[in-house]
Amino acid sequence: MKALTLYDITKSFETAEGRVEVLNAVSLGLEAGQSLALTGESGSGKSTLLHIAAGLEQPDAGRIFVGPEDLTAMGDAGRARLRRGQVGLIFQQFNLIPSLSVAANLGFQARLAGKADDGFVTDLAQRLGLGGLMQRYPEQLSGGQQQRVAIGRCLAARPALVLADEPTGNLDEATGDQVLDLMLQLTAEAGAALLLVTHSPRLAARCDARAHLRAGQLAEAP
Numbered sequence: 001m002k003a004l005t006l007y008d009i010t011k012s013f014e015t016a017e018g019r020v021e022v023l024n025a026v027s028l029g030l031e032a033g034q035s036l037a038l039t040g041e042s043g044s045g046k047s048t049l050l051h052i053a054a055g056l057e058q059p060d061a062g063r064i065f066v067g068p069e070d071l072t073a074m075g076d077a078g079r080a081r082l083r084r085g086q087v088g089l090i091f092q093q094f095n096l097i098p099s100l101s102v103a104a105n106l107g108f109q110a111r112l113a114g115k116a117d118d119g120f121v122t123d124l125a126q127r128l129g130l131g132g133l134m135q136r137y138p139e140q141l142s143g144g145q146q147q148r149v150a151i152g153r154c155l156a157a158r159p160a161l162v163l164a165d166e167p168t169g170n171l172d173e174a175t176g177d178q179v180l181d182l183m184l185q186l187t188a189e190a191g192a193a194l195l196l197v198t199h200s201p202r203l204a205a206r207c208d209a210r211a212h213l214r215a216g217q218l219a220e221a222p
């Protein structure tokens with residue numbers, strides 16, 4: 001089953017210097033349980049593609065399916081509902097809620113998605129090495145610990161599709177590798193598809209498949 005299908009996505013931006021063509025008829029399919037690394041030079045459109053897949057940004061043309069659901073046929077409310085229920089987002093900035101404990105941050109998204117399950121969150125926290133940190137607040141955690149909370153918060157809501165934009169970009173290499181391994185392991189176990197934007201060929205090599213954005217189109221990774 002396809003978790004994400006993009007058909008002929010085209011996107012340009014109006015800027016002070018004129019029109020910037022970013023994506024030119026990009027198509028991509030991601031199976032449930034599969035991980036795909038998206039690489040490309042800075043400015044090649046990786047984040048734009050990920051935002052379009054999440055329904056956070058609208059393409060100029062093309063269609064987006066998350067599972068069987070057509071994002072392009074939905075309004076803002078429908079896209080927000082689908083994102084809450086099916087899509088997990090992880091960014092380079094951890095975006096934790098500073099006033100909530102680790103435990104409350106971990107359960108936050110699942111509650112929004114109507115899938116609160118304390119047992120599952122506790123188990124996930126153990127797997128992520130956060131079991132002893134549940135009562136702490138984000139500012140009392142290291143970068144790697146904060147990113148593990150962000151990953152746990154995303155996975156606790158059991159998304160079918162995880163979209164991650166440079167999730168280990170703020171971490172040192174060893175911590176980054178560790179965090180990515182956990183992400184790959186946990187998403188594969190959950191049967192979730194993972195689209196990982198990364199600059200690192202080394203991290204990309206750990207995914208099931210790779211795609212490279214160049215001049216607005218997808219190519220084989222170099």
Ligand SMILES: Nc1ncnc2c1ncn2[C@@H]1O[C@H](COP(=O)(O)OP(=O)(O)OP(=O)(O)O)[C@@H](O)[C@H]1O
Pocket residue numbers: 013014015020022040041042043044045046047048049
């Ligand atoms: N809201 C916007 N308005 C105008 N131009 C934009 C906007 N968002 C992105 N762009 C431009 O679109 C292009 C692609 O940006 P994007 O952030 O998708 O690239 P990226 O591959 O993710 O880059 P990086 O690896 O540096 O994060 C860039 O030229 C950027 O300047």
